[in-house]
Amino acid sequence: MMTVTPAPRLREELELITGMDDLPLIYDPATGVYHRVSRSGQAILQKLDGQHTPEDLVELVRAKDPAQREAFRHQLDRFLEHLTSSGLIEGSELPKAGERQGRFRTSRLMPRVVVSRSLPKILEPVARLLRAAPIGLLGCLVALISVSGFLTGGWALFTQGGTWVTLELGPVFTATALQLLIILFHETAHALVAQILRVPVRGLGFAMLFWFMPVAYVDRTDAYRLRDRKPRVAIAMAGITSDGVFCGLVGLAAFYTSGFWQDTLLLLLTFQLIGLLINLNPLLPSDGYSALEAATGAVDFRGRSFAYLKSVFGKKPVPGHLERLTWQKRSAYILYAAVSTAYVVLIAALLTQGVNTAVQDIIARTS
Template identity: 50%
Template sequence: MDDIPLIFDPVTGNYHRITRAGEVVLTFLDGTRTREDLVVLLSRADEARAEALTGQIDTFLAALDKSGLLEGSALPERPQESGRVRTSMLMPRIVLTRSLPRLLEPLAAVLRRMPPKLLVLITAFCALVGYSFGFHTLFTAMPPAEDLAGPAFLIATGVMLLYVLLHESAHALVAQILGTPVRGLGVALLFYFVPVAYVDRTDAYRFRGRGGRVVLAMAGVISDGVFCGLSAVLALNSSGLLRDTAALLLGMQLLMLIVNLNPLMPSDGYTAIEAASGLTNARARAFSLLRHTIRRQELPAHLAQLGTAARRGHMAYGVFSVIYVCLLAYAMFHAVPVTVDLSLSAVGR
């Protein structure tokens, strides 16, 4: 990834980032050398160098063993199994289908024939126009709030679920075009209480070049912009139930844009920042650093090597993310009565 070496584990499906020095050591792990052989080989009979290398090689081998990457080492505590249900600290997931690559390949084959930059420019322009028109409509032509209750709420919610599916399918389509098919489409519970759809695009690490991964991360947001424009057109050029439904749907779409661009969550915006900047697992590192610091535990090797400024930056990011999650939970808790009222109004209560 961006010429940064990664280890791919075919048993768990996980990728592990390593340094260039680690990549060199890996070339000698062929089953014929012991730890002592490695030290002698790499130190070139320099005793001072051998002493320094011993600790570094021990740390590296221990990290490989802990990740389950050495022959005979135990699997990690939470292996990514091939089953339908997977768990993580913040996002339990359920895989619904693994057939998207097969379904999207015919369309992807057609789009591959187009100039990539032109295709991105056209779709991005349409998305910007759609969002601009959507915000303009939201602030200038929204119907009264009481008109949005009842059937309009139920219909808009159902259509929004369809748009979420199209949003994730857009990610999958770009991944298919780039030759790194998604592993599956599923549903996750963000922080155990926010249901979100997702596609597993882990193998995007295999694509060389940041531009393609940025487009992959933003594909859903771009597709949402086009549909947002369509909702605005309907809201301005219709009446009655259709107008109310389109207006309510427009509000939901623009709210989803804010959520998707939030850099503090595992969102499209965060993924795009990672892809554009070359950072890897910045959020996971921040939470791991915060957790180990609070528990007064020894830091893993990859965190212990962080400089003072980088460590403070990750800590600040982790603390700010926790505060944001608490505020989000608070807002959702207070939004429940409003949502219940809208749902009851849809059935005449």
């Protein structure tokens, strides 16, 4: 068992804030990590000043029932052990101190490398101008343009290209280079919205999702400071919105070009629409999934949903944290699982149809 200081005291440099959904958070500047705390835990934090022992804290509860006092002491011990293991108590060991400053970071599913930390400085002049604009109206207008852009791009791809997309090296290399540029704008859009909301991103980099799928990302961890859900949804959806604008521009250009450039643009549209499907994937840590969590205020929505369904359809005991669900949350978990299943079926059908069509076209062109 972790040893707890007799009269525990929080480290002086820690910041206690009220963040997302008005939840209390502890921010550790040494590691750059936010620690979520319950509201009952928040009251205890105020007493962790090096003057109160755990016994003193139990006395403050003033519970007359010995069983209640014992239950509170057990919860208190677990809470203090968690704070100590997280390096938040004076004298405890910091977990990987200074990790925030390193360029290379690894996690169980996604190793990352930070390429640049200069985006906030670069974007601040633009963000300053946009803060003076009617940002809500501007956001709705850009979202409408983005949706129209995806529709335009899809229409151009299926009317100008049909089922065939060129695999010639020239268009492939050009479309790939343009797609990488669009991905950069995608991540910059996340960073710009975060900058407007005064929660600048920590860095721009690349990661290997599941250790094999390369993805670009911006570290928008400080969005936890935003108490309202709408700004966090806006940050999560900014990249997809940027993609939609570019998809519309590329689609319009595809209508008025031919030959090499039309082949290139149609291939680029294919990349963009595949990117949209990936970014809306409800089973991966995608922008769409991040927006879902931000909009609902849920933590680990995916894990909770499938844990609940396993207990319902697998006739297993419901986990403790899911025992007292409202009917709205139960319905949301079931709906999420249904949408996830439909998504998997849709992707499988599209892949099957695409491979089949490509094989038939290749056979027809070579015969």
